[in-house]
Amino acid sequence: MNTTVFSEKIEIKDNTFARQFETLVDGKMISVEYSFQEKKIFLTRINTFDGFEDEEFITDLLKNIMEIAYERKLKVVPILPKIAQFFRKHTTYRDLLPPGIKI
Numbered sequence: 583m584n585t586t587v588f589s590e591k592i593e594i595k596d597n598t599f600a601r602q603f604e605t606l607v608d609g610k611m612i613s614v615e616y617s618f619q620e621k622k623i624f625l626t627r628i629n630t631f632d633g634f635e636d637e638e639f640i641t642d643l644l645k646n647i648m649e650i651a652y653e654r655k656l657k658v659v660p661i662l663p664k665i666a667q668f669f670r671k672h673t674t675y676r677d678l679l680p681p682g683i684k685i
């Protein structure tokens with residue numbers, strides 16, 4: 583299990599019908615869309631509301647999603663360049679990448 587301590591535990595709802603992780607900021611939704619294939623989760627899109635520019639919150643949200651992936655024993659495939667950049671910056675999560683995926 584990853585021992586990284588993230589700065590904030592964020593309440594995340596896994597909306598399996600919409601295939602996205604959801605959280606609220608100031609009463610407005612932020613979501614990370616995903617799809618599944620075998621034991622892999624493909625993170626495909628980050629949705630924020632107009633005027634939202636808190637990159638630190640997005641980083642914390644992604645860290646929380648990585649913890650969910652650890653708990654569910656999933657590999658993470660970063661489709662979105664912003665998520666690939668997250669893996670480059672936070673190397674402690676690279677063990678979540680499937681074999682053959684280079685970031």
